[in-house]
């Protein structure tokens with residue numbers, strides 16, 4: 397595991413305009429290999445959410461007791477990190493999700509700076525592969541001028557997920573507080589649509605990249621197994637959405653999931669597999685750089701950061 401944070405901190409202490417260079421990134425990149433795939437997670441910043449957005453549907457007495465063991469309070473805002481995954485393999489430079497861009501929240505939209513710090517220009521990205529169509533994963537496809545940011549890249553999304561957000565009827569059927577997100581998704585898919593290709597559940601969408609339908613967080617959410625020789629890792633997107641309750645209580649419903657029952661079943665299945673196979677997990681909102689292992693712990697699981 398190679399962490400480039402120190403290079404940033406040392407440039408900061410040397411006073412090389414670092415305040416402008418790294419407005420709030422705790423780290424710029426975190427790299428490891430899956431066979432001959434080079435995997436790097438990049439920070440797009442962090443979300444700020446009211447706790448209710450996650451915790452409202454959970455069993456409240458059990459939740460209060462659990463949060464106390466974690467030193468968390470029920471009412472504090474949540475600030476989950478946003479970790480975009482970059483994979484360099486053969487002649488491909490693949491991004492998993494595009495980050496939030498500039499129109500969503502003030503605390504996100506750092507991906508262009510993180511790519512720049514890594515020396516990767518937007519036009520070098522060959523593929524942008526989406527776990528799902530929520531704002532923090534999709535809205536970064538457009539730049540400040542509403543032009544495609546990764547203009548050379550083939551964009552790829554699961555067929556079920558694309559069809560859901562591209563369908564004008566979704567604006568009428570989605571929960572009212574999510575209408576702005578649905579409208580934002582449709583606008584972006586309409587504008588970048590001719591760069592999109594679609595795939596079905598189970599397909600090897602690129603060499604060594606296998607789509608695995610993990611529907612529930614969103615109607616067509618997809619995770620991706622990176623497989624190369626004997627090595628493997630899984631990009632789970634938001635199928636394991638946090639380290640607040642998802643590992644210790646995978647069965648508790650999570651407010652951010654659109655089908656909470658399906659999402660809980662998917663989460664339990666993924667955690668069992670990741671712990672059994674000891675496969676590295678990369679989670680978009682998991683702590684730190686989002687990379688770690690899943691361990692069985694006290695009748696459930698825990699996240700062990702890399």
Ligand SMILES: [Zn+2]
Pocket residue numbers: 530532533634680681
């Ligand atoms: Zn997300």
